[in-house]
Amino acid sequence: MGSAPTSAPHIQHHVAGDHHDEHHDEGNFLTKYVFSTDHKMIAKQFLISGIAWAFIGATLSTLFRIQLGWPDAQLTWLEPLLGRWVEGGKLNPEFYLALVTMHGTIMVFFVLTAGLSGTFSNFLIPLQIGARDMASGFMNMLSFWFFFLAGIVMFVSLFLETGPAAAGWTIYPPLSALPQAIPGSGAGQTLWLVSMALFIVSQLLGGVNYITTVINLRTAGMSMAKLPLTIWSFFLTAILGLLSFPVLFSAALLLIFDRSFGTSFFLSDIYIGGEALNHVGGSPILFQHLFWFLGHPEVYIVIMPAMGIVSEVMATNARKPIFGYRAMIGSLIGISLLSFVVWAHHMFVTGMNPFLGSVFMFLTLIIAVPSAVKTFNWLATLWRGNIRFTTAMMFAIGFVSLFVSGGLTGIILGNAALDIQMHNTYFVVAHFHLVMGSSAFFGMFAGVYHWFPKMFGRMMDEKLGYVHFWLTILAAYLVFLPMHYVGIAGFPRRYYAYTAYETFNQFADLNTFISIAAIFAFFAQFVFLFNFVYSIFRGRRATENPWNSNTLEWTTPVEPGHGNWPGAIPAVYRWPYDYSKPGAEQDFIPQHIPYSQTVSSNLPYEREME
Amino acid sequence: MHPSESLNNKQVALGIHPLRFLLWLMIISITMMFAAFTSAYIVRRGEGGWLEFDLPSGLLFNSAVIVLSSAAMQLAWFSARRDELRRVQWAMLATFALGVLFLIGQWQVWEELVQSKIFFGGADSNPAGSFVYVLTGVHGFHLITGLVFLLVVLLKSLRFQVHSRQMMAMTNGAIYWHFLGGLWLYLYLFLLLNH
Numbered sequence: 001m002g003s004a005p006t007s008a009p010h011i012q013h014h015v016a017g018d019h020h021d022e023h024h025d026e027g028n029f030l031t032k033y034v035f036s037t038d039h040k041m042i043a044k045q046f047l048i049s050g051i052a053w054a055f056i057g058a059t060l061s062t063l064f065r066i067q068l069g070w071p072d073a074q075l076t077w078l079e080p081l082l083g084r085w086v087e088g089g090k091l092n093p094e095f096y097l098a099l100v101t102m103h104g105t106i107m108v109f110f111v112l113t114a115g116l117s118g119t120f121s122n123f124l125i126p127l128q129i130g131a132r133d134m135a136s137g138f139m140n141m142l143s144f145w146f147f148f149l150a151g152i153v154m155f156v157s158l159f160l161e162t163g164p165a166a167a168g169w170t171i172y173p174p175l176s177a178l179p180q181a182i183p184g185s186g187a188g189q190t191l192w193l194v195s196m197a198l199f200i201v202s203q204l205l206g207g208v209n210y211i212t213t214v215i216n217l218r219t220a221g222m223s224m225a226k227l228p229l230t231i232w233s234f235f236l237t238a239i240l241g242l243l244s245f246p247v248l249f250s251a252a253l254l255l256i257f258d259r260s261f262g263t264s265f266f267l268s269d270i271y272i273g274g275e276a277l278n279h280v281g282g283s284p285i286l287f288q289h290l291f292w293f294l295g296h297p298e299v300y301i302v303i304m305p306a307m308g309i310v311s312e313v314m315a316t317n318a319r320k321p322i323f324g325y326r327a328m329i330g331s332l333i334g335i336s337l338l339s340f341v342v343w344a345h346h347m348f349v350t351g352m353n354p355f356l357g358s359v360f361m362f363l364t365l366i367i368a369v370p371s372a373v374k375t376f377n378w379l380a381t382l383w384r385g386n387i388r389f390t391t392a393m394m395f396a397i398g399f400v401s402l403f404v405s406g407g408l409t410g411i412i413l414g415n416a417a418l419d420i421q422m423h424n425t426y427f428v429v430a431h432f433h434l435v436m437g438s439s440a441f442f443g444m445f446a447g448v449y450h451w452f453p454k455m456f457g458r459m460m461d462e463k464l465g466y467v468h469f470w471l472t473i474l475a476a477y478l479v480f481l482p483m484h485y486v487g488i489a490g491f492p493r494r495y496y497a498y499t500a501y502e503t504f505n506q507f508a509d510l511n512t513f514i515s516i517a518a519i520f521a522f523f524a525q526f527v528f529l530f531n532f533v534y535s536i537f538r539g540r541r542a543t544e545n546p547w548n549s550n551t552l553e554w555t556t557p558v559e560p561g562h563g564n565w566p567g568a569i570p571a572v573y574r575w576p577y578d579y580s581k582p583g584a585e586q587d588f589i590p591q592h593i594p595y596s597q598t599v600s601s602n603l604p605y606e607r608e609m610e
Numbered sequence: 611m612h613p614s615e616s617l618n619n620k621q622v623a624l625g626i627h628p629l630r631f632l633l634w635l636m637i638i639s640i641t642m643m644f645a646a647f648t649s650a651y652i653v654r655r656g657e658g659g660w661l662e663f664d665l666p667s668g669l670l671f672n673s674a675v676i677v678l679s680s681a682a683m684q685l686a687w688f689s690a691r692r693d694e695l696r697r698v699q700w701a702m703l704a705t706f707a708l709g710v711l712f713l714i715g716q717w718q719v720w721e722e723l724v725q726s727k728i729f730f731g732g733a734d735s736n737p738a739g740s741f742v743y744v745l746t747g748v749h750g751f752h753l754i755t756g757l758v759f760l761l762v763v764l765l766k767s768l769r770f771q772v773h774s775r776q777m778m779a780m781t782n783g784a785i786y787w788h789f790l791g792g793l794w795l796y797l798y799l800f801l802l803l804n805h
Contacts, residue, residue: 135628135629135632204636208639215626242639246643253748262730262731262732264736264737265740268659278733280659281736283654289650293646
């Protein structure tokens with residue numbers, strides 16, 4: 001029933017390889033680089049937009065760190081950049097909140113969701129499962145352009161006269177619903193909601209494609225139990241997105257109605273300047289429930305692709321099979337399931353029934369189990385490995401370090417009793433920036449350094465990569481370790497200036513220190529930017545398989561064309577982690593090598609398959 | 611080579627066409643959206659301050675219309691399987707017309723609500739009424755996408771491109787249309803039980 005998959009014609013024309021088809025492969029500039037339906041080009045589009053957004057997001061954080069580090073400084077020198085938002089040498093307090101909001105939104109959604117999943121799911125899923133392209137190249141293209149449109153709308157909102165959205169990336173009503181409360185809740189919030197609606201459409205279009213491709217288009221022999229862990233993590237990430245983003249869409253829609261159509265889903269009995277508003281009977285807590293039902297899976301949408309990338313990079317560069325392959329899959333599934341039943345741990349201080357709080361606390365603490373399984377498996381993979389310290393490997397190890405440091409404080413914050421003390425302090429900020437912010441960034445860097453040769457046909461510079469790694473990990477710890485300390489001391493989040501409070505004045509030096517480290521981290525990223533751009537054009541030429549890796553993408557030509565493999569798609573005979581197998585000629589056996597060619601290294605149960 | 615190594619007889623996929631699978635995934639995400647709305651409805655209703663009112667009588671008529679529409683769709687599908695192409699065209703036309711009738715009926719329901727002073731927004735509105743507008747409105751939006759889908763299948767059938775050996779679009783259309791009908795019946799039942 002129905003027609004053959006769209007990939008079928010490519011198989012034929014590559015086999016035939018006549019002149020007309022080769023010409024078709026190149027296409028014109030518009031179809032090759034702009035409205036491309038090729039998954040590799042779409043991945044690069046996501047990567048480069050993600051990098052651009054990361055620099056915008058980091059610039060915003062540098063601005064508010066300047067305010068926090070030097071609250072009494074004259075900021076007139078920022079006027080050329082910020083214009084009216086600097087008044088008499090001081091940053092506008094409401095603009096400070098807008099900066100924080102936009103930093104969070106951009107980093108969580110535009111960089112670590114679209115930039116990370118968009119890049120690596122698109123690039124690696126077809127290449128690693130042995131497919132010509134995604135299930136629907138057209139929908140994949142739409143996914144990028146919806147994301148691009150969302151980005152334009154969000155970018156435009158930065159330049160509004162009333163400022164961009166300023167109610168935090170979690171946009172809690174009533175603050176986000178009432179322009180009388182903060183100017184950013186006017187046009188800025190409207191554009192924010194429009195942008196996020198477009199973004200959700202983009203994520204759903206991308207996500208259904210990833211899932212379908214993994215389920216339907218695997219090459220012969222590629223059973224689910226032979227998939228690289230990258231694919232497992234992208235697959236589960238896409239499922240989380242499919243189930244949780246529609247809920248955010250619902251919440252955003254109801255908020256739009258409250259803001260623009262006078263409904264009262266989230267607003268109730270509000271007086272402004274002695275005047276009662278029309279809204280009666282809404283529930284702001286309801287919004288938080290709907291938001292965090294997306295919001296919590298969202299943090300796993302951010303971290304799970306990084307986990308997959310790290311597993312793959314680590315096994316390849318430790319020259320050892322990943323420790324506990326099935327346990328790794330099991331823990332990913334465990335994390336995915338648990339992610340849907342812990343959302344209310346963000347809401348312990350909303351007056352929640354303490355019994356309900358203890359249920360959510362219990363479920364939250366269970367997440368420590370699969371997380372620890374993963375951590376110990378990574379460490380056991382490193383144990384007595386024949387480690388090659390490539391830049392990607394450094395970032396993968398850095399990921400584990402940051403994930404452990406940030407994860408441990410998660411156990412503290414998951415306790416309702418402790419969270420009530422820590423809530424809204426910098427301790428929370430430090431926790432999530434380590435465990436999902438920096439970690440996910442490290443996973444992304446590991447991925448970029450590792451798959452750069454397959455993306456652009458050239459190598460990135462390893463020495464510059466080392467400089468980038470050491471500066472970044474140093475800065476990450478210098479920023480976020482002291483932040484735990486000021487958080488425990490009670491220093492609150494979202495405060496524009498703390499100098500009015502005697503208690504917090506003693507932390508002025510520490511805040512200056514954190515700001516210096518943050519600005520240092522920002523400038524370290526320019527090493528990466530230079531390395532990335534320079535290597536695209538001038539990097540050392542890559543070989544087909546520069547890391548001696550097992551997965552299928554390394555069997556393609558140096559720069560794979562449309563359709564990925566010039567001839568037939570290779571079949572798969574073994575799992576992707578046959579590194580340093582005793583008796584083998586080399587220390588790696590790619591997935592497409594049959595057991596009949598590796599008689600000397602076959603284990604007893606594999607002899608039947610020779 | 612050992613027989614287990616010849617991979618021709620291995621079936622790695624689910625045996626579902628990728629387009630069909632994409633459709634199912636989209637249905638899941640639409641379901642999640644309405645799960646969010648209806649659970650928000652229950653939570654919000656539990657907090658009190660809830661205006662109780664009688665559901666407009668038009669909803670029952672509309673439910674009957676959409677069930678008939680689904681039946682016509684099923685008739686079209688069976689006819690396509692049996693290559694009775696004339697009947698496919700008539701049945702598709704009936705499905706489409708009944709779908710439009712349903713939408714007009716939902717519009718009438720909104721007018722009925724306004725006449726009985728149940729407003730979507732503004733000073734006199736209550737979340738109880740607003741939710742009815744949201745549920746019917748968002749469902750109506752998806753129904754319009756369903757009608758576009760039906761139109762595509764209808765045009766194909768008029769060009770005799772839907773028959774027993776070319777059922778992909780027809781079956782996908784039928785799945786989506788039955789889903790939208792089923793979704794409406796769920797919403798109607800939900801509103802009846804939670805009033």
